[in-house]
Amino acid sequence: MPWVTDIHPEKTELDSCVQCGLCLPVCPTFRLTGRETASPRGRLQAMSAVDQGVAVVDETFARIIDFCLGCRACEPVCPGLVPYGRTLEGARAEIDAQLPDRERQLSFLLGRVVPSRRLLDLATGLLRLAQSVGLIRLVPARMRRMVGGVRSLWGRGRATLGHAGGSGVSGSVGLLVGCVQDEWFRPVNRAAVTLLELAGHRVEAPVAQTCCGALAAHAGKSEIAARLAERNVSALSGYDQVVATAAGCSAHLAGYAHWGGASLAGRAVDVTVMVSEAIRSGRLPQVDGDRGPIAVQDPCHLRHAQRVTREPRRILEAAGYEVVEIDPAGMCCGAAGLYTMLQPEASSRLGAQKAAQVRTTGLTRVASANPGCEMQLRTHLGDDYEIAHPIEWYLRALQSGG
Ligand code: SF4
Ligand code: SF4
Incomplete structure (x- = not known):
């Protein structure tokens, strides 16, 4: 048996690839290198080779899989509906189990x-x-x-963990505050609490929750990911919806069925979807005034993994901003969880490309709905740029002019 874990890539998942190659042009690592082994199709073939017993999980296999960003840009274009993100988590769990001395x-x-x-x-x-x-x-x-x-972000504002408030006329929300998100980007969580309560929700951030486990799952640490999921399923039970303010967290919560948390997965939603819906239904206002143009960056785990693109733009437009697109193709910025740490050269090249796309607009205001993307943009754009989550931009507009 070439695989040793029970979450390995399944033959049916791998066989759904018809090798058409439509995913190659949208794959950032293929575009960087031009190598088949750095493409979705090549990586799926490497997994199939292991599955068929003609290759093993070794350093060569690990290098092919390591180089993947996990951005899932290959999924929306795939006619075979290959669940690429799922197979990637399985392949990484295998590497971690079979090559335990790495990382x-x-x-x-x-x-x-x-x-x-x-x-x-x-x-x-x-x-x-x-x-x-x-x-x-x-x-x-x-x-x-x-x-x-x-540098300038961490440690700001009142704690979110333990918060409970709001009328609840629009239903209850369990807020997953996140690990890095609440430690370094707490104003986004505070904005979520303010806006969701204004929209009539009861918002609670139970203290028993923990990190969603996305970083662990993407790094192949499946036992850790399953343990964290179990804790969150228990801590966030009983709410009508479970909301995360980081796109990477909401995407992972939506996939909790793979980690024993199907009951939570069906209630998981990104904050941009909640706030956008509240604006659409009139529970949150259109803010008066013209605030000028703002560049918008799509986090991969919102755009590709959850197919959410309209909602952040609707929020910004409702706040009086003119949305300026920087990248119709939605290429990854290279942050990708721990990719900055683990693949610094490729991460840096992609970050520089994304920064160049922002600079081309001539704008210094940027909206981004994921902490990893925001950090990457800050690193590559410098201090002259103002980068914030769409709900932060909306709340600022509401407080200054609404
Ligand atoms: S688009 Fe889908 S089916 Fe086609 S090569 Fe890529 S993964 Fe395989
Ligand atoms: S997840 Fe992203 S980097 Fe990985 S194969 Fe798919 S498109 Fe390429």
Whole structure:
């Protein structure tokens, strides 16, 4: 048996690829390299070779799979409806199980630090201290690359965890505050609480919740991902909807059925969908005034994984902004969870491309609905650009002119 886990890529999933190649032009890693093994089709063929027993899970296989961003741009164009993101998680779980000496430290980071509010607070405090006294160079380079863009963000505002409020006339919401999202991008969670309560929801952020597990699942740490999912399914039961403010988290919650959380998956929704629907139905207002143009960037886990594109634009338009597109193809910015740390060169090239697309517009205001994308944009655009979540832009407009 070439596979050893029970979440390995399934033969039926792999056989649904008809090898048409339609996915190649939309795949960022294929476009960067031109290599078949850096394309969705090539990666699926590598998985099929293992499945058929003509190849094994070794370093060569791992390198092919490692280089994938997990952006899922290959899914919407695929006539075979290959569940590529699912097979990728399965392949990564196999690599982790069969080559256990690789990326050992990630197990500690994703299994102990990220899900623990106390350790995440401590790690954030140390990083802030290192930045403020100029000792950030002592932080390992991989970590430094990832946090480079959040210097001015972390630790702002009141805690979201434990919050409970709102009338509930529009139903109840369990807010998944996220790990990095709540630690470094808390104003997005505070904006979600304010807007959802204004729209008539009862909003609670139960303290028993933890990291959604997306980072662990994408890194092949399947036991950690399953453990975190189990905790969230219990903590977020009983709410009409479960809302996440980071596109990567909402996409992962929507796929919880693969992690034993089907009961939660059906209630999971991204905050942009909730706020957009509240605006559409008149529970949140159109804000008066013309606020000028703003560039919009689509996170892959909103655009490709959840097929959500209209909602962030509707929110910005309702706030009085003129939406300016930067990339009709929706190419990945290269952040992709831990990709910045694990594949720095490719990540940096994609980040530079995305920054160039923003610069071409001549605008310095950007809307992005995912913390990883925001960090990547901050790293590549610098401090002269103002980047925020669409619901933050909307709330600002509401507070200043509504
Ligand atoms: S588009 Fe789908 S069916 Fe065609 S090669 Fe890519 S993964 Fe296979
Ligand atoms: S997930 Fe993204 S990088 Fe990976 S194969 Fe699909 S399009 Fe390419």
